[in-house]
Amino acid sequence: MTLLDPIPDEIENRGDERKVTKEKLAPRSSLQFKVGPQFSPTTQGLSALYSTHSPHIPIVSKISARIDRGFEKEGDEWIGYKRNYFTLVSSFEFPSMSLKTFLETEFYVVDNFNNAVGVRFFGLKLISTCVEDGTFINLVQHTAKRDRGPQQAPPVYPAVPGKLPDHETIKEAANVRNSSKIEKINRLFYLSDMDYRNGVRSSDETNCLRGYPTNIISKVARYERVQFSSSINYRKPTSVVRHFNLVVQLIAHLENGVDVVVGFIESPSLIIRGRSPSNYQSSKQ
DNA sequence: TTCGACACATACGT
DNA sequence: GACGTATGTGTCGA
Numbered sequence: 001m002t003l004l005d006p007i008p009d010e011i012e013n014r015g016d017e018r019k020v021t022k023e024k025l026a027p028r029s030s031l032q033f034k035v036g037p038q039f040s041p042t043t044q045g046l047s048a049l050y051s052t053h054s055p056h057i058p059i060v061s062k063i064s065a066r067i068d069r070g071f072e073k074e075g076d077e078w079i080g081y082k083r084n085y086f087t088l089v090s091s092f093e094f095p096s097m098s099l100k101t102f103l104e105t106e107f108y109v110v111d112n113f114n115n116a117v118g119v120r121f122f123g124l125k126l127i128s129t130c131v132e133d134g135t136f137i138n139l140v141q142h143t144a145k146r147d148r149g150p151q152q153a154p155p156v157y158p159a160v161p162g163k164l165p166d167h168e169t170i171k172e173a174a175n176v177r178n179s180s181k182i183e184k185i186n187r188l189f190y191l192s193d194m195d196y197r198n199g200v201r202s203s204d205e206t207n208c209l210r211g212y213p214t215n216i217i218s219k220v221a222r223y224e225r226v227q228f229s230s231s232i233n234y235r236k237p238t239s240v241v242r243h244f245n246l247v248v249q250l251i252a253h254l255e256n257g258v259d260v261v262v263g264f265i266e267s268p269s270l271i272i273r274g275r276s277p278s279n280y281q282s283s284k285q
Numbered sequence: 286t287t288c289g290a291c292a293c294a295t296a297c298g299t
Numbered sequence: 300g301a302c303g304t305a306t307g308t309g310t311c312g313a
Contacts, residue, residue, distance in 0.1 A: 027307040028296035084307060144305055147290075175305065178299065225306090230288065238286075275287070280308070 022281055033171040036067025036086070037078045037268050039248070045261040047109045049252065050116070053101070061263040063124075064163075065090035065248045068170040070226075071270065081273050082228050085142070089170055090124050090248045091162040091220045092263075099161050099195070106207045109252060109260055118255040120211030122262070123156040124221035125251050128228065131243035131269050138229035144175065146225075154223050156251065158212050160191055162219025174224065191217040211255070221248075228272050238276070243269040 025031050048058040070086025071078050080086055094102060107119040128137040143149035165173075165188055173185045187194060209217065228244070236242065246267040251259045273279040 025307080026295050028305065029307095030297080032307080081307085085305095142306095146306070175298070177304090181298095233287070275308095277309090282309075 024281060030171060033069045033087070033167070033174075034072060035167050036069075036071035036088075037073070037270070039063075039065045039265040039267055042263045042265050044263050045250075047111065047260045047262075049107060049109055049119075049262050051097075051105045051107050053097075053105050059094050059096060059107070061092055061250050062095050063090065063092045063248055063250050063263055063265045065265055066164060066167065066170075067246070067267070068167055069224075078268060078270050079273060080228075080270060081279070082230070082232070083275055085225045085227060087170065087174070088126060088223045088226065088246065088248075089164060089220055090126070090223075091164045092122070092124065092159065092250045093161045093163075097161075102161050103208050107252065109254065109262075117258075118211075119252040120255055121158050121213065121253050122160070123251045123253060123259075124159045124218070125156045125249045126154045126221070126223050126226070127247050127249065129245050129247060131245055137232055137244055140227055140229050141223065142225040142227070144225070154226055157218040157221035158214060158216075159218040159221060160208075165189075165220060170222070173222075189218060189220045189222055191219055195219075211253075232272065233274050238274075241271060244272060245269065 042061060042063045044058075044060060049061070050057070051059055066089055068087040068089065070084055071080045073079075097105065107122075108116040109119065111117055126139065128139055129135065130137055139154050140151045141154050142151050169188070173188075176182055176185060186192065232242075247264055248266075249264040250262045252262050253259050
């Protein structure tokens, strides 16, 4: 923070919780990074997951996620702005096994007809739903070029178990161009040669990785520059405030081509403020 | 009112 | 410390 920065609320109002003067933060202020709401504990999916190591014990998954930019608590509610980016990171673990064991294991789920279907790979997926009617809400992701670059839906990250980096790390990893920094960051987010050589991965016994669709395999799924689709308010009365959940799913892509949800976590109810000037402080009452 | 497009401003990374 | 970037938001016009 420089001397020219507006004084953020948290400092200006220290020791006086009653006074709330929303100072506007500069677009690139590092204070735009804030930890968002906690996600629910992991809900296990409907189809149980098993491994060749212990064929009769269902495997429990534990998914973690954190919002690092774009949501702020106001009173009891978590607020985001449709025009602004949010950042979310996610990872998963099977608490009963190490990464090494994971890589040496093959997985399968049992379908409705009691057939075992092999898992090709696991993936982390980010979606949003409307709290009121359960519908799916489109999310879009920009590049750093924003309007001058392409947009796409947030991708599924083929992933292996990993630990969530802390908030400060995510903040520092944003907009890095220096190649040695990029390499360091990549080692955090992707399964790397280091992971292989550490004996974590022993070349011929990595059964688990054979089915992965690329050799770029995440340990942590990082979603930056995500926004709610601009059309979320299409023909919706402004009078009724809609709420949304962000949901992270751990999916298993099966050998028969089907994706099943192994587990998921979700954010609490979120409010997304639209573009109406009334949602911005420049609309002085 | 809402949206896409364009514009401006300003802290950040190198 | 200059220079190019990234991103919140102001504005215009359909």
